[in-house]
Each structure stands twice: as C-alpha cells, then as structure tokens.
Amino acid sequence: MKLFIRVMKALSDPNRVRVIKMLGAKELCVCEVRQLIGLAQSTVSKHLKILEEAGLVTYRKEGSWIIYRLTQGEESEYARVMLRNLKGWLTDDPELQEMLDKTSQIDRERICAA
Amino acid sequence: MKLFIRVMKALSDPNRVRVIKMLGAKELCVCEVRQLIGLAQSTVSKHLKILEEAGLVTYRKEGSWIIYRLTQGEESEYARVMLRNLKGWLTDDPELQEMLDKTSQIDRERICAA
C-alpha cells in the first residue's frame, strides 16, 4: 500500500507530471528542468527527489551535472505501469505540447554554461 | 491535466484506496463503509465525494440509503485504467485482505437498522 501511495502522491502534482512528460522526450539535467518549468532550483530538486523515491526517475552524474531520466519501472510495478500509461496520456494538452517542443530544442551547453 | 491530477489525488490517500478495494468486492452504503473503515461518518462522506468527482465511484438512492459502487470509468479514461489496474494490485496486502473478508460478510440490514 505504501509504495502504491508513494507513486500516486508523486503523480498528484502538475509540475511533477510536467517533469515526467519532459523526461519522456529526453533526459535532462536539473538546470534544464528548471529552465523549462520555471520554478526555483530548490523546488525542482525537491520534486525530482519525490519522483526518484517513487521509482519513476533515476539519475547519473556527468561532470558537475546530475542528469535525470525516466526509469523502466524496474523497482516498482506501479511506477512501470504509470510510466507506460503516461506515454499515451495528456498528448493533446496544448500547454504540455509547447513545453515538449522547448524540451526537444533545448541545448544543455547553452543553458548550463560549463 | 486537471482531470488526471484529480484521479491521482483521489488515489493518494490510503483510506480512499481501501474504499475502492471494498467497493470492488461489493457495492456498499455509506454506513457500511463507515463500519468497515472505522472513520467518522463525515470523513467517509468527504472521501466518497472526492472519489465520485474523480469518476471512480457513483451511487444510487435506495430508500434513505445511498449506495456506492465503482464506475466503469465511463467518464474518464484515467479512472477506467486505474480501476482496472487496482483490481490486480494490492491483492496480497494482509490488512486489505482482512477488510475484504469483512466486506463480503457484511449484512446491510444488520449494520444499518432500517
């Protein structure tokens, strides 16, 4: 029950759902997410942690960047099924569509000066 | 997005998930739910409203009882898919199992004196 609730809570916030959809298009470092979603860095970091603890996203380090991507739901059936559902869901939301356009265009080198 | 979030929020509370699982076994009036779940009547009523607004449950009147049951997700793909998933999920949760046993045994006439 606890794990299920954790996944549902993680998906109960529109900004976190936006992050999931963005990461569905392309893996992103924290400052790219911050740019795309327009929240404070600390807020983005908190959201990513919640998604990670639900088994929905994972990350790797690359230099001083931390690059997040969706998981395959290896840790949680709930995460796996919800990620699969979300691929098909919300595809006609215009605000999300615009965000996804920006996501595919974004250039990490330009946004996060290295 | 709003509808999706509404479904996720509805499923983010363990007591509401318990109600869903109970109603998956059998339709129930509010006082039966109250008995099974052990919360105040006003709290149960509030939870049922949230589930209803998410398109997960519906109700009919029968005398002075209001009898709730799961929907078929006619109103919402999100509700439909989640209800289908939930049928298979949490089936080995011992605390839920016990509640489901009680649910199938419950006798409306005995609990809710008419």
Added chain:
DNA sequence: TCACTATATCGCCATATGGCAATATGGTGA
C-alpha cells in the same frame, strides 16, 4: 588554493488535506 557552477538541503510561509464533532438536509414511518 580560489572562484565558479550545479545541485541538495534547510528554514520559513501560505495553502491544501484529512480528521472530527456539530449541524443541516432529506427520507421513513408512526
């Protein structure tokens, strides 16, 4: 080492949520 960048964590605040008791509403049956 130092300055700089990226990220995480902390402390705070406003609002949302889940709980209850009390009250309102509406049907039942004498």
Added chain:
DNA sequence: TCACCATATTGCCATATGGCGATATAGTGA
C-alpha cells in the same frame, strides 16, 4: 405532524505539501 435514521455540509484543528531564498556540498578549472 413528529421522531428517527442515513447522509451531506460546515467549522475547526493538526499536519502535509509546494513554493521560495539562503545556505551547504561537491565538482571544475585556473
């Protein structure tokens, strides 16, 4: 009509949540 039952709504409280700025941590590169 009146008393009673089931349910919904309201008002209140404690805790959770989502937001931010400030600070801590850690890597980079001079």
